[in-house]
Amino acid sequence: MGCAEDTPLGWSPGRWRDWFAARGQPAFRGDQVFAWLHRFGVTDPMEMTNLGRGLREALASELDWEPPLSVAAVQRSADGSVKFGFGTRDGHVVESVLIPGSGRDRRKYTVCVSSQLGCALGCAFCATAGMGLVRDLSAAEIVAQVHRILEHMGEEPGTYQTAGRPRAQWLTNIVYMGMGEPLMNLPAVLASVAVLADPGGLDFSARRITISTAGWVPGLEALAAAPDFAGQLAVSLHACEDALRTRLMPVNRRYPVARLREALLAFPLAARRRITLEYILFDGLNDSPAQARALIRFCEGLRVKVNLIPYHAHGEGSAFSPSPPARKAAFVAILQGAGLTVIERASAGSDIDAACGQLATGSKPRATR
Ligand code: SF4
Structure with a gap:
């Protein structure tokens, strides 16, 4: 599946240095442009004032500076979450x-x-x-989501309490948990992580960047072999029995639970790092005591923590419903009794369809079961 062509926002510092070297310019010019783009949020080359006029004009005329994304819609949730719809240059959101x-x-x-x-x-x-898969996003389109959101925060310093703090510190975490399976678009995802984490730009700590997968094992293996990835890994598990997991997540037919576990056992983890297992609790489906014990068995030998996520229905007639508090509490107690670290997540933005599993544009949500 192709993606939009990468534009300057997705370029690494090395690519910028090469661009200037090809024009007989010193490498540091590339670092200057990268800093303008990512540290200061300046995307008009004519405003990059530490470059000579000739270089600014060359940048402006030779490269494509049209923004990869524009703001199409902004929706605020009662809990303070904000969902953005960004228009792509080819007319998607x-x-x-x-x-x-x-x-x-x-x-x-x-x-x-x-x-x-x-x-x-x-x-x-x-x-x-x-929605099905329309196409991959480019590294520039992924980075641009962060940039557009930083711009939005900069426009409302009171709301976001950004005043007096460097732009690079306005965000605490970046999670690849929106639309799509990140590990099926790994080159662009890794390129975007490298841009966001580069010390010459936003300098976002890679340890606070999380890539989340539904269990796309070839992508997990490729990520395990990626030399420079220093971010966190999250895996949407949701069930430990193949029949149920396949029903919830058809990827399980191709890469069943045991195969996924094998890939996680082989995944290299730095000291004190753990993989996050995401588990949405569905009433009467995956929230029994026996299923909690199956989850404990899945975790044996793995360095993991478990995020329990409340289910939020989307659209009308959803086939699923959230676990009631008593079932959830019993599930948590069994996991904790086995010594597992369990985090009960509150799902943000459910009133604006911005919670986990609710993002979709231009299509009707499915309700299968
Ligand atoms: S939860 Fe949604 S976006 Fe994530 S892998 Fe499954 S279908 Fe794709």
């Missing part, structure tokens, strides 16, 4: 979500970015699945 922390963490912000337009994997509970 990509969604991203800005999620504030709560309480003492209210100045912490997570951005959830999309990696593909739609998704091919067809998870039964997911709104994006109904």
Whole structure:
């Protein structure tokens, strides 16, 4: 599946240096342009004032500076989450979500970015699945989601309490959990992570960047072999029995639970790092005590923590419903009794369809079961 051509926002510092070297210019010119773009958010080459006029004009005339994404829609949730619809240059809409922390963490912000337009994997509970896969996003389109959101935050310093803080510190976490399966678009995803984490630009700590997969094993193996990836890995598990997981996540037919576990056992983890297992609790489907024990067995020998996510229905007539509090509490107690680290996540933005599994544009969500 192809993607839009990469434009300057997706270029690495090395590519910028090469561009200048090919014109007989010193390498540091490339670093200067990269800093303008990513540290200062300046995307008009004529405003890059530490470059001579000739170089600015060459940049302006030789490269494609049309923004990869424009803001098409902004929706605010009662809990402070903001869902963005970004128009692509070929007329599609990509969604991203800005999620504030709560309480003492209210100045912490997570951005959830999309990696593909739609998704091919067809998870039964997911709104994006109904779109099918339209195309991959380019590295520039992924990076641009973060840039557009930073611009939005900069325009409302009171709302986001950004005043007086460097732009690079406005966001705390970036998660690749929006539309698409990131590991099916790994080159663009890794290129975007490298741009976001580069010290010459946003300098975003790679440890606070999470790539989430539905269990696309070839992508997991490729990521395991990627020399420079220093981010976090999350895996949407949702069930440990093949029949149920295949029903929820058809990717399981191709890469069943045991195969996924094998890939996770082989995944290289730095000291003190853990893989996050995401588990949406569906009432009466995957939330029994026996299923909690199956999850414990899945975790044996793995360095993991478990994120339990409340299910949020999307569209009318959803075939699923969330686990009631008592079942959820019993499930949590069994996991904790086995010594597992369990995080009960509150799902943000459900009133604007911005919660996990709710992102979709231009299609009706599916309700299968
Ligand atoms: S949950 Fe993720 S992998 Fe599954 S269909 Fe939705 S976007 Fe694709």
